[in-house]
Amino acid sequence: MPYHYVYVLRSGEDGTNYVGCTNNLKRRLDEHSSGKSFSTRNKRPLQLIYSEIYLNQQDAFTREKFLKSGWGKNYIRRILQNWFRSKNLGG
Template sequence: MEQFYYIYVLRSLKDGKNYTGYTKNLKIRFEQHLNGEVGSTRNRRPLVLIYFEGCLNQQDATHREQYLKTHYGKMFLKNRLKQWNNEESNLI
């Protein structure tokens, strides 16, 4: 079986903004973010994983990552995560 590539979205609990990336190993990459080993999210911790998708190859993953960073991709995520966003707002 082939290796999956994962597209993931993290939410910063510090500034409320999302970070989108892709990786071959979601568990290790998420731990790197949590430990401050990734420059782009180091000062935005704490972070929570709010969404991920699996792709069969790197090209599909990079295209999907780029899409999720567009206006339409952000609208897709907003609609996809509507329930999670409602639950999160009840916690604050």
């Protein structure tokens, strides 16, 4: 049974976060880093700052949708507040 991942990348270019979902995290991170992903091509360098793993694809898609919402963005800021502070970032 394949795993499904929801992940958050932080842009070193403009400080924005990108939320994505994949069944192969290493491959997807390589695609983002090498500029093969249109949505993050101009936001490199990118840093993986958060990830979750799911057994069910639909659960992962539901979580991705939540993390892209206003409440989800607040959730990321809240759980990573110490990381953002250590980097002097607003989240």
